[in-house]
Amino acid sequence: MVKLAARPKRAATAPIKSTKGRKPDTLTHEGGAGFSREAKSELFLLAVTNMVSEDTFYEKGKNRDKRFTSLVKQVALEDPDWIARFVPYLRSTMNMRSASIVMAAELVHAKLTKPVAGSKITNRSIIDSAIQRADEPAEMLGYWMSEWGKNFPQPVKRGVADAATRLYSEWSLIKNDGGDKPIRFGDVIDLTHPTPKAPWQSTLFDYALDTRHNREIGGVDKLKTIGLNRVAMAMDQATFRETFGTGFVEDAGLTWEQASSKYGKLDAKFWEAMIPNMGIFALVRNLRNFDDAKINKAAQDMVRARLTDPEVIEKSRMFPLRFFTAFLATKSLTYGRELEEAINLSLRNVPRLKGSTLVLCDVSGSMDYPLSGKSDVKRLAPASIFAAALALRAEKATLVAFSVQSKVIPFRKDSSVILATKDIVESMPHGGTDTWSAVNAHLNGHDRVVIVTDEQTQGGYGSANIPETMPLFVFNLAGYRPGASPSGKKNRYTFGGLSDAAFTAIELLERGTDQNWPF
Numbered sequence: 001m002v003k004l005a006a007r008p009k010r011a012a013t014a015p016i017k018s019t020k021g022r023k024p025d026t027l028t029h030e031g032g033a034g035f036s037r038e039a040k041s042e043l044f045l046l047a048v049t050n051m052v053s054e055d056t057f058y059e060k061g062k063n064r065d066k067r068f069t070s071l072v073k074q075v076a077l078e079d080p081d082w083i084a085r086f087v088p089y090l091r092s093t094m095n096m097r098s099a100s101i102v103m104a105a106e107l108v109h110a111k112l113t114k115p116v117a118g119s120k121i122t123n124r125s126i127i128d129s130a131i132q133r134a135d136e137p138a139e140m141l142g143y144w145m146s147e148w149g150k151n152f153p154q155p156v157k158r159g160v161a162d163a164a165t166r167l168y169s170e171w172s173l174i175k176n177d178g179g180d181k182p183i184r185f186g187d188v189i190d191l192t193h194p195t196p197k198a199p200w201q202s203t204l205f206d207y208a209l210d211t212r213h214n215r216e217i218g219g220v221d222k223l224k225t226i227g228l229n230r231v232a233m234a235m236d237q238a239t240f241r242e243t244f245g246t247g248f249v250e251d252a253g254l255t256w257e258q259a260s261s262k263y264g265k266l267d268a269k270f271w272e273a274m275i276p277n278m279g280i281f282a283l284v285r286n287l288r289n290f291d292d293a294k295i296n297k298a299a300q301d302m303v304r305a306r307l308t309d310p311e312v313i314e315k316s317r318m319f320p321l322r323f324f325t326a327f328l329a330t331k332s333l334t335y336g337r338e339l340e341e342a343i344n345l346s347l348r349n350v351p352r353l354k355g356s357t358l359v360l361c362d363v364s365g366s367m368d369y370p371l372s373g374k375s376d377v378k379r380l381a382p383a384s385i386f387a388a389a390l391a392l393r394a395e396k397a398t399l400v401a402f403s404v405q406s407k408v409i410p411f412r413k414d415s416s417v418i419l420a421t422k423d424i425v426e427s428m429p430h431g432g433t434d435t436w437s438a439v440n441a442h443l444n445g446h447d448r449v450v451i452v453t454d455e456q457t458q459g460g461y462g463s464a465n466i467p468e469t470m471p472l473f474v475f476n477l478a479g480y481r482p483g484a485s486p487s488g489k490k491n492r493y494t495f496g497g498l499s500d501a502a503f504t505a506i507e508l509l510e511r512g513t514d515q516n517w518p519f
Contacts, residue, residue, distance in 0.1 A: 040082065041494075042515075043071040047090055068099070070108050076110040077117065083107045084121040088129040089519035095138065095317055104130035105143050105156075109336050112153055127159025134172035137164045138183035141191060147152070152191065168194075168201065170225040173208060174253045175225070184210025193294035219361060228252040237264055246273045256282055272299045280306055280316045284326045287339075300334065307338035313345040320346045320417075321382045321387070343385070343417050353394040355447035361387035361424050362453035364403045364433035367477075378423060379477050383452040388420035390421050390450060398446065401427040402438035434455045440465050448473065 032500060047068070055495045075083055084101060091100035108123045110116060114251050133139055137160045144156060185208035187192075193312070196202035203219045207226065216419045220227045232240065232252040240262050250258065256274050263270050271293050283303055290303065307323075316406045325340040330336075367380040384401075391399040392415060399409040409427060411420050435457040439449060449472045466472055474494045 003328075015251060017419055021364070031202055039074050040079075040517075041074055043083075044086070047086070047091050047094075047096065047103060065102075068102065072103055072106040073110050073114075077105050077114065080107060080111055080116050081121050084119065085517070085519040087126060088259075091130050091132050093518070097133070098139070098228055100130045101136065101140050101143055105140065108153075108156060108159075109144075109148060112155075113500075123153075123155035124162065126167075127156055131160070131163035131167070133176075134167040134169070134185075135176040137167070137182075137188045137192075138181065138185075138211070141188060142183050142370075143372055158191045159394045160188065161192040164188050164192065164194040165197050165201070168204060168208075170204060170223055171253050173204065174226065174229050174258070175255050175376045177208065177211075184208070184212050185209075225251070225253040229254065229258075233258070233262060233263070234498045237262065237453075244269065244273055246276050249277050254286040256286070266293060268293045268295045268299075271295050272439075275299050275493050280312050281318065281322070283307070284318070284322055287326050287335050291330060293336055303333065307335060307342045308345070313342055318346060319491055320385045324381060324385055324418065324421065340416060343389075345419070347389045347393075351393065352452045353390070353397075356396045356398075357391070357394045358398050358402045358439070358443055358446040358449045359387050359391045359394070359401065360402055360435070360438055360442070360449070360453075362403075362425065362428050362433060362435070362450045362451070363427060364456075365430050366433070366456055368430050379454060380430075381421075383477055384421045384424040385417065387450075387452045388417050388424060389430060392434060393418060393484040398442055398444075399424070400442050402433075402435065403430055404432045404434050405433075406438035406441055408442065420437050448472070451475065453477070 052453060057098055072083060072096060079156055084107065087100050087104045087107070090096050090103060104126050108126055111119060111123055127140060131140055140156075140160050140163075141152070157263060161406045164185075167337070173185055173260060189208055192213075194205070200222065203222045205228075206219055207217060207223060209215075220230065229252045232243075232248070232254060235243065244259075244263065248254075254274075254277075256278060256300050259270070260266055263290055266289065269292055271286070272295050275290075275295070278286075283306055290300070320343045323339045323346065327336065327339045330339075361380075361384050361390055363380060363384075366381060369376050387399065388409075388411075391397040392411065392413065399411060399420070403405050407427050409420065409423050411423070433453075433456060435451065435453060439451075443449065443465060452475045454477050471491045472493070476494055
């Protein structure tokens with residue numbers, strides 16, 4: 001990972017600030033009292049929830065993208081190193097791929113073309129820090145070309161080249177360098193001239209260039225995995241199926257997508273050979289296929305072991321949403337217990353809050369909007385999972401679902417996270433949003449209020465009967481411009497996105513620990 005200079009002590013959350021403190025100065029999309037935020041706060045909330053170029057319930061993708069890039073340019077003029085520190089956090093901690101690439105490119109372009117404040121962090125390292133997967137050097141170049149043409153400044157070339165040297169391997173080329181890619185590994189190498197870190201990588205770079213330009217390919221004998229992969233993919237289907245086995249898959253570096261294109265009907269033999277070589281993401285994605293193929297018990301046990309391995313779940317950085325979606329998609333409960341344990345493992349940063357907590361989950365119509373254009377999963381899914389988990393782990397909690405109406409969701413301390421989530425989702429019709437009526441109806445001797453929402457409520461914040469001495473924590477899933485409550489002052493906090501680590505901030509803030517930006 002790139003080491004950045006002038007890095008402050010890491011915090012668990014971000015000090016989101018309203019421009020006018022506790023005074024509303026605008027309206028939410030639903031016509032309620034709204035609170036504008038300072039530029040850094042607005043950018044933070046938008047970045048950690050921004051699926052680039054995709055519409056949301058209240059905001060078109062084109063308008064959202066324009067607001068995002070405008071905010072980057074605005075903050076870049078004042079504090080470029082703040083954004084430079086934000087980029088790797090956005091990519092690695094929040095796992096936002098496209099947003100981090102756009103942010104890094106826009107920041108570097110601003111620094112190269114406009115008079116900005118002094119910066120200690122180099123443009124080269126900013127570009128490199130946004131790239132964490134082998135297909136992302138091409139994405140960075142693609143974004144730059146789409147905005148400013150093919151004249152790449154030297155820091156951009158060097159940053160992309162550093163990432164290519166770090167990430168390009170035989171396996172990553174097999175997985176990410178398909179012939180239908182608009183910008184392939186060979187293009188990245190042609191444009192940025194990365195320095196190989198070893199003789200094998202020099203051979204790999206030559207291979208990528210030869211295949212990109214349809215030249216005679218040499219040196220494959222020095223690339224064992226690629227060589228075997230080419231042999232495997234050249235087989236006819238009958239020979240491929242006959243040869244297929246775990247060792248064959250591993251030696252040839254076959255991805256499940258690549259192997260499935262050659263194998264034919266995916267049966268138990270296929271999956272039993274693939275499973276030992278599949279990552280946790282691919283395993284979770286294919287649980288239903290495993291059931292359909294009726295894989296043997298040994299293969300099932302291997303999947304179960306991966307789903308319940310704390311180290312595997314931690315390294316995956318997968319949100320509970322992935323496991324919950326897999327649970328809904330499977331036809332049987334073959335992996336139900338293990339999926340629930342995976343959810344619990346991925347939520348281990350959720351604190352056991354002391355005292356009494358009022359947890360409210362927004363189930364309004366806008367929460368039914370998909371997280372992204374490529375997903376059928378709605379914002380309500382992660383919101384309800386996190387709300388349920390927080391309530392279940394708290395010393396004492398009241399769990400409430402709200403839309404125009406509100407309803408207490410009963411649960412026992414040993415309740416299933418999945419079943420509690422289901423109860424929230426199915427609690428009432430998903431209509432309008434009246435956050436503060438829900439708070440007033442259920443606030444009764446609690447020590448804190450936690451709301452998971454997109455913040456677009458009707459009614460005024462002033463009608464909320466929350467004492468100034470009581471902490472209010474709002475988790476914003478959408479990053480819209482106006483907020484529904486003040487933030488940045490004592491006992492009023494807003495969090496962007498639903499990172500597991502953010503939940504620990506509740507305890508830190510209540511203890512009075514000094515907070516800074518989390519990067």
